[in-house]
Ligand code: IYT
Ligand code: CU
């Protein structure tokens with residue numbers, strides 16, 4: 078036991094000079110209903126730079142964990158029920174993850190390893206940033222351990238690696254997604270694309286896909302002068318964590334476009350709409366990037382109306398005829 082404990086506590090990469098750890102863990106919770114999503118907040122205090130995330134969870138208890146940066150958390154001093162498809166459950170009040178300013182900054186699923194950002198890159202958090210709060214969300218799939226006879230308590234969570242030292246490069250997350258619907262018994266593409274028009278470049282280094290049960294593939298691209306290059310591509314039925322991009326080093330500059338597509342297959346007799354319950358669908362492609370310097374993209378979303386209203390073919394500037 079001691080050996081395996083010390084192994085799991087060992088960082089895959091040692092701390093650098095000036096790096097410290099902050100524990101963001103569930104406060105010994107006992108969710109009693111399967112598929113409960115619980116949230117727990119932490120105020121970040123003084124300005125700091127997050128450079129890594131070390132997960133502490135077990136796939137037999139936690140299905141996924143997400144860290145959200147919030148301007149205002151859904152609650153500030155307790156654990157609450159914050160599922161995408163929240164239904165009331167005993168013991169926990171219901172509420173949104175963030176009351177305002179939500180962005181995903183880390184995702185864990187199925188024994189994913191720690192995520193350390195590239196050297197000299199950090200998420201600026203705390204008082205003088207757009208992320209004064211971080212909220213931990215844990216999806217408890219199987220809860221039998223929390224019931225008699227075991228009555229176990231859970232402290233799944235994440236160690237935040239941070240430093241007070243300003244980092245030369247600032248991390249951010251950009252979300253491509255769609256609205257729209259999936260007719261009965263069809264395969265459809267849900268697509269979005271937006272121009273990138275800033276006087277600084279962004280350097281993507283990780284991506285995450287998110288869809289519900291109908292998603293088969295979710296892919297993201299950079300389009301430069303009509304040439305499509307893949308940022309990342311994944312089966313969303315695999316763990317929905319951040320993966321390294323296909324071609325590390327790729328940059329996005331003014332005049333480029335970012336585009337994403339979800340291939341959805343439905344064998345259902347009903348129309349499935351984009352929405353927030355598990356009976357609905359979602360089509361999301363997240364790009365985690367950094368900028369050299371402290372700038373930030375003003376707009377962090379690229380949502381299209383989706384099918385049947387919008388497809389890549391409605392945007393000739395991206396040369397949809399060259400799309401993969
Ligand atoms: C309608 C939809 O696509 N919802 C997604 C994307 C989304 C994320 C955030 C939308 C907004 C946000 O502030 I952060 I408005 C969605 O809910 N995705 C889920 C999480 O609930 C964030 C996911 O796991 O990606
Ligand atoms: Cu989950």
Ligand code: CU
Nearest residue numbers: 161288289359
């Ligand atoms: Cu969803």
